[in-house]
């Protein structure tokens with residue numbers, strides 16, 4: 001089949017790789033002019049994806065991870081409240097993204113190409129671009145993210161919904177601290193929580209993928225209830241005064257928000273955790289939204305990654321869900337698939353919706369348990 005993909009981030013690149021592995025002619029169209037810059041964060045290791053790629057002869061050593069050995073909860077003084085042994089391997093968004101880019105031939109990605117719409121007909125689907133050109137394919141994979149234009153076109157009444165809390169986030173080099181300052185953090189997933197907020201920190205690989213002590217980075221996230229919409233919009237206005245829908249990327253946070261973040265950290269966090277925030281050069285901000293497409297396929301269009309549904313970030317699975325979507329889509333269209341694209345997609349969509357259901361429920365359940373979200377401010 002000829003398959004076009006709208007969006008060249010994790011879901012788009014993963015789908016391009018897996019669908020190419022099973023023999024399809026795939027091309028990715030990404031609206032950004034240049035390869036993406038990492039959203040930073042820690043990412044759980046993409047087990048299904050790695051297994052699938054290895055089965056198809058791809059070397060995946062680059063998706064390396066830093067294991068944490070203990071889940072450790074601390075009090076406001078930084079003293080241990082409880083510890084559980086738990087090995088959690090964390091990779092990073094940029095490590096995974098770079099690794100996917102390296103595996104996909106460069107000729108299969110076009111940057112600076114925005115998909116503006118599509119028209120279906122009996123023989124296929126015409127995909128339209130901002131340049132004015134159109135291309136015909138057998139299938140369109142919408143990997144255009146949480147604010148998916150494709151989802152909005154198919155389901156205009158299904159807008160995303162603010163979940164009542166936000167996340168301050170950041171990445172800071174381990175080398176910014178003396179070993180003594182961070183000795184209680186390096187081997188652990190460290191958690192601090194009180195009603196209405198929760199902080200987590202753990203190590204991820206260095207920007208060059210390094211796992212060597214001193215060359216890794218701390219990833220931290222601080223979830224806080226935000227009942228005040230005016231404050232929310234203020235933090236969603238960047239350092240050039242531009243409003244954003246749901247997140248402010250690293251480097252764009254306003255000076256006012258940064259100062260407020262540091263003050264909040266000094267007031268509400270143990271010093272050992274507040275120091276991570278104070279030394280983070282470019283913290284970023286995310287308001288937590290839920291988006292769910294009523295079905296993951298319509299006609300010849302498949303929705304994957306955040307375009308299909310967003311999962312709450314504290315499930316740690318946005319990226320792995322996107323990769324699993326890609327694997328399952330390729331499995332549905334491997335060697336002996338039903339040549340009727342529409343009915344194969346319909347069956348895939350129903351199956352995939354069932355598979356992600358547990359994850360979709362787990363996010364709000366965890367949030368309620370942590371006292372986060374609507375009704376918990």
Ligand SMILES: Cc1cc2nc3c(=O)[nH]c(=O)nc-3n(C[C@H](O)[C@H](O)[C@H](O)COP(=O)(O)OP(=O)(O)OC[C@H]3O[C@@H](n4cnc5c(N)ncnc54)[C@H](O)[C@@H]3O)c2cc1C
Nearest residue numbers: 007009010011031041042114115144145305306318319322
């Ligand atoms: C601020 C932030 C931090 C996050 N941190 C983490 C984390 O730490 N760990 C984790 O597991 N997950 C994290 N996630 C979620 C994770 O990034 C996504 O769940 C995962 O990468 C899947 O994303 P995606 O590829 O579906 O969408 P996105 O990464 O949003 O990518 C969509 C892509 O489509 C492109 N695009 C959009 N519209 C069009 C169009 N019309 N035509 C062409 N291209 C288009 C965009 O430019 C973009 O590159 C984070 C998300 C955000 C917003």
